Amino acid sequence: MNENIITVALPKGRLADETIELFVSKGITQEGVVDEESRKLVFLDEKHGMRYMLVRNMDVPTYVEHGAADLGIVGLDIVKETAADVYEFMDLGFGACRLCVAGIKDGNSRYRHDMVVATKYPKMTKDFFAKKGIFVETIKLYGSIELAPIVGLSDMIVDLVSTGQTLRKNGLEVIETMLESTARLIGNKSMTRLKHERVKEIIKRLGGI
Template sequence: MKKITFALPKGRLFSQSIEIFQKSGILNENIDQNTRKLILESKDFKFLVVRSKDVPVYVESGIADIGVAGDDVLLESNPDVYKPVDLKVGYCNIVVAGKPEDKEFYFSNPSNISVATKYPKITQEYFSQKGINVKIYELYGSVELAPLVGLARFIVDIVETGTTLRENGLVVIEPIRPSTAKLIVNRISYKLKSEKIFPIIEKIEEYLRN
């Protein structure tokens, strides 16, 4: 039978995910992402090393059976997948940030604001709920630059320690919601490969309970 395929995001979340798989007993080998290879294999599994934003695409399409993605990515892309387990890693907060002197304007109940972000869907929904018209500048690089050069007054981004904000003279103005990494599963794989996928989910859940 074909190996179960995981789509994992590059970077620290990859390492944290592999550690959970090892400690839960579903993976007995060491998987090192420090290689140019984009497909890594163990005895029982295949791992696709992808950008975090691409994980839901690979899982929803069925190229990968299982993936690991943060709430920020899942809320933005809203993929049609199962989300059976909160892995309790990758803690971040999705926030509104800006210059300290713009705090008063933000909380003055403005009717219009401008926001730079990598998360246009999350941003639009959040400010729509607040009844604020928002002009969104979608960026793919460092959004912290936008308020500094006058592109947008505020940003919506994920923040872990806040160091990058502080180094650029920005502050968290309002938290939107926390974000952690979730195990996600392709809906067809969940049904057709249940004899392999259910034990994976159960072992991870058991490990996380202890």
């Protein structure tokens, strides 16, 4: 395998699509190189010396930190939650969303000690409330987080919000925004010198320094 190939970890779904579209527009890769419908997980663009891996979004920093990928595209929320030891090269400017505390509309929106908060982001949630001097218990959920306060599993939730439509449809409302998140380009800290030069060229093409 060509040692100069740059491997990029992409989260499955919209961020992967937007990343490839951006890379094509900047001449970094060729159109149609990644086909999510094929069920393949690894795609090679030999012409441009690029390889792409489709992984779960929470796993992107792990693949990059441990060297299975040289670069990764992932939301700032994931970078903060995983606290992975990686370079954060640049903000790519797409995939905008907010990480918010939310609760039942017209319910008790005041924070208190020993609240139960359902979330995919237990580390950030505990840190956020700890800075306010509030201890909370977190329950980690991976889907349908909006259901938790409705059925009494939690007092509040912390989750990503884009338009807020899902919250409103389930009788919830945003109480506070914890983080504004966009897609970030992250990198492994132990890349060879040869790959560093290629990565610098990719960053330059993307408009970074």
